Amino acid sequence: MSLAGGPIDRIGLVVHPHRPLLGALAALEAWTQRHGAELVQVPIAGQDRVVAPPGDAATVDLVVALGGDGTTLAALHAAAPHAKPVLGIACGSLGALTATSADDVEGALDRMAAGDWHRRALPGVGVSVDGKVPYIAINDLVVVRRGANQVVIGVYVDGELYVRFAGDGVVIATPLGSSAYTMAAGGPILATGTEAIVITPVAAHGGSTPPLVVGVRSSVRIAVEGGHGGARIEFDGQIKDFEPHAIETSWREDYATLVRFDDAERTLAGLRRRRIITDSPRVLARDDREAAEGAVLSE
Template sequence: MNLPSRLNRIGLVVHPHRPLDRALKTMEEWAATHDVDLVQVPVDGQERSVAPPGDPATCDLIIAVGGDGTTLAALHAGAAAEKPVLGVACGSLGALTAVAAANIEEALRDVAAGNWRPQVLPGVAVAADGGAPQVAINDLVVVRKGAGQVVIGIEVDDELYVRFAGDGVVIATPQGSSAYTLAAGGPVLAPGCGGYVLTPLAPHGGCCPPLVVGQDTRVAVTIEPSHVGARLEFDGQIEDVEPHRLDVSWRDEHVTLVQFGGAESLLAGLRRRRIIIDSPRVLARDDRFAPPAIE
C-alpha cells in the first residue's frame, strides 16, 4: 500500500475522553500550512467531534489520536477503505501507536515525504452461524453474559479438539496474543508466525490447553450458553449477537500501520512496558555484576 505523491486529505479518529487539544492544534496548523484537509472518520461509539465528518475512502491517511484502542478503531476503518493508519499516543507508546503526540509534526513531515514503512497486520475472520465474516485484528472473545458457564467446543479441520465448560474462549492474532490471551495464560505468538491461538477462559476441570493453529487450518467453535447467554467481543467492542457456531479463518495482510525507521519490535515493546519481565534471580544477578555507580 503506497501513499499518493502528496497528502490531500487526512482522516482523524480520536479518543473519546483524553486531552487532545495540543496534538489537534499541531495537526490543524500543519494541515493549513500544507493545504491538507482534515476530516473526522466516523467510528462506532464516537461522539466527540473535532473536525467535519469525512468518508475514509476519500482520505490518503487515517490518524488515530489516543492510544491502542483508538488505533484499533482506526484500523477497522482503514481496512474497509484500504488506507494506512498512523497511531499517535497521547500517553505512553503502546503496541500499535508509532509516535508520541509531542512528535506528531515530525511524523507528518516524514509521512508526507514518504519516509515511512508499512507494517502489514493479519486478522482472523469469524463468521457467526453462516453469516458474513467480521475480522478481528487483535482478538475475538466469546464470554458468558452472567453467572452461568458456557460450554465451548473447538473443532480443527472437522476433528474435535476439546469441549469444556467455563467463561468462554479468546481467539487471537499474533498482534493480539500479548493482550487478553496472555492475561488468560495463553502464549505470546511471535510476529510473522502465520497462525493464531485459541485460549480457554477459566475452564472448569478437564484438560484443554491453548491451541495454536496455522493459517490454512479450518477452525469451528460451537457455543452452548447457559440461561444467561453468551456474547462476542470483537477487538474489545461488544457485538449484539448470540451465535451457536463460529467459523474461523485467517486473513493475511488485512490492515496497514504506518511505521518509521527504528521502530521497536513487538517483543521489545512488551519488555519496555514490563508486560514481559525477567525473573528476579536473573535481575539480581545483573545487579551484582553491574558496574558501580559513579558518585
C-alpha cells in the first residue's frame, strides 16, 4: 500500500567504499539544499570513505545507499533496528535491491516526498551461533572451511537429522538471497513471497546431499566440525571473527524496509536482464532461426 507523503528533513547516507559517486552525490546534495534537508553519513563498520558529516540512523527519515546491492545491504542492516526505509541507488547497473539509477536521484526523492512509493518488507534469518545473541542475515549465512581441509556439517530440522557431509561448507539463504551464493552452489531460487529458507551444501564430497527447502516455522540446527583448519562464518558477505560449532536459526519477518516504486522491475525479470538466469542454447537458437525466417518472408 502506498504511504502518504511527508517532508524529508534528514537523510542518512551509506556509500560504496570506492565506486565513482560524484554525479549521484552532487544530485543528492542539490536536492537536500533545495528542500532544506540535512545530509549526514551513517557510520558503517570497516567503511573509511567520508562524504558527509556523521549521523545516527535513528535520527534520519530515510537512509540512501549509493553504490550497489552490497552497499544497500549494509544500509538495510544499519536502518533495520530503527525501522527506517532504505532507498538503494545503483551507481552502475541496477541490482536486486536498488530502486533506481544514479541518473534519477532527484526524481526518486521527489517521488518519496510525494508518497509515491511502497514499503517492501524484507525478512531475515536470525542465526544464533554457539548460544550467542542472534545475528540477522538478509541474504544468507555461509559456513565455509578456513583452511585446506574439509569441514563436516550436520543439518537437523525440527530435531531430526537430515544429512551429515564433508565438504567446503553450507549456505543458509532467504528467498532474496537464494539467487546469490545459493544458486551458484547449485541450490534453487525461491520466488519472492516464499516463506522458506534454503540450505545448500557447498562442494560436498560424495554422498547424496541435495539442497533442502525448509518452512520458516521449522527450526534448523547446523553442527560444524571444523577439522584442523577450522571454519569461518559470513553474514551477508561479511566475515565474522569467530569459529562456529553449533548454529540455530529463527525467522525474522519484516526485519528491514526497502523502498520500492510501482514501475520497479520484478525480481525474475531482473535476474533475466542481468543474465543470471538465461534460456537454454537450444531455445535461443530456435528463436534466432524463426527470426531469420521471418525476416526473409518480410522482404
